[in-house]
Amino acid sequence: MRERAAERHDRLLELVRARGSARVSELAAQLGVSPVTVRRDVEFLANEGRLDRVHGSVSWPGATDAPPQGGPASGPGPAPRELVIGMLAPNATYYFAEVIRGAHEAAAAAGTRLVLRISDYRPQEDAGRAAGLLAAGAEGLLIAPGWKEPDDPVEHGAWIAGLPVPTVLLERRGVPGRELDDLDRVCSDHSHGVLIAVRHLLGLGHSTPLLVARADSPTAIAVRAGYRYALDALGLKSPLPPIGSVSAEVDPAGFERAVQALRTAVLAGRATAALVHNDVDAIRIVQRLAELGVRVPDDLALVAYDDEVAALADIPLTAVAPPKHEVGRYAAELLIERLRRGPGGGPGAGAEGPRRHVDLLPRLRVRSSCGAPSETLPNTATPRS
Structure with missing residues (x-):
């Protein structure tokens, strides 16, 4: 089956993110496509601000101009890159439309870019969609899993605890005593x-x-x-x-x-x-x-x-x-605070101090x-x- 462009973009972004920079020919070989296809993908992603093109190579936004082979950097480094956070929501209508709007407004006010993916209430696909957000450059995640059944947090939630970036649950609660109960979360009471x-x-x-x-x-x-x-x-x-x-x-x-x-x-x-x-x-x-x-x-x-x-x-x-609006806003502000207070390294990492369970009253x-x-x-x- 032919790979969709969006999936190829995600794989390309993940390769560049892991390496910092790479040549087009190297990316073409690793992705199994032609250099022409990679150059077209790179142009598209660069126009969206998700990659930088540097002297025939590709670099992650904010990386220095060092060549892919690891030679010395030339000239001063670029300006600080834009912080990117990802959001996974079960849908973008009815209840969650306002949650998303609140998160987006908070991100914009903080000079942060919000990237959204929708699960359509298919919890078995949540992990893959979160991986796509990471490949798109998200350095922290707001996660509202597409759970529907009472057992879904146990059956389809363990992966969230293993995410490599700061993570905030919103409008979702982990099972008391299990992994997700240790995460930051913002919920309606x-x-x-x-x-x-x-x-x-x-x-x-x-x-x-x-x-x-x-x-x-x-x-x-x-x-x-x-x-x-x-x-x-x-x-x-x-x-x-x-x-x-x-x-x-x-x-x-x-x-x-x-x-x-x-x-x-x-x-x-x-x-x-x-x-x-x-x-x-x-x-x-x-x-x-x-x-x-x-x-x-x-x-x-x-x-x-x-x-x-x-x-x-x-x-x-x-x-x-x-x-709903406040849930999105508080969650985005909490995640951005985590990211700006220190380095990542695990869900909720990047902050000195305790995780937070925030309940907002209807x-x-x-x-x-x-x-x-x-x-x-x-x-x-x-x-x-």
Whole structure:
């Protein structure tokens, strides 16, 4: 199978990065392609600022003008090179679009270049994509693995602990006591987000709210765990087990079962309030309930989780808003600080001092769907370390 240009570029960059500089003929021999192809690749990468061309050879940005054979350098060295950090995210839309934006803004403010790769929620490919970021010149990594299942951190996460550069996990947590738990990380505190939603509904006079949630992402799993934590913290017992929700597009029958289970609980008087993860599901649930004769907020007070599109619903949805932008910003700032305080040499290396686990608190944005006056409660996107 013919190698794609992007894959060849990654291999070329890795060769030059390891050696500092190399001649085009040497790269052609090692890559198994013609010198013409290498010269074309080098021109493309140099135009992107990822390589320097020096007297018929190629050098890593910021390296001296020393010939590949190791002869003495001639003249003064170049200006300090631009710091490059890499970011691996499961997607670039919905939840993670704002995380990426926050990281990019922080990198730009620090004069640092951010390189992004997307995993499309295929955790078995995460390691290869991270290797591509390193080959593209990343000296530190922001990693949000494409985990979906509860066992994914163990099955598809060990490679992260072996990365040769400073690394920060974002919106992901390692298993306590295992390798990834020793890394820097910046996360939303979803347990707190669920807790403020439950407290708000209780404060409006409702009984313990039901949970309607997916189980197909780390956020969904964290919301489910946060629900158990909130009930324990408040000394409550759920009137029914959590209702499992699914995408209406992927599993229409499963989605209908979830709606019918919630409707039955409302009509039986077992639930007057619900917390629904995520926004899209919540909007569709409200629409379907209306068709079945259950009105929000008259018959059911509802709070959504994520706050991506909740405000755009026919009945604007009260929603828990994780501090996504701030997660990206804090993570990028932490990584850049690590890189600038000392040399690399391992995940989180380059810093004198302890690793950091930073939890940022979500806020509750109150709208019409819970039957209370609109407001934001509270403005709590502040770190817990």
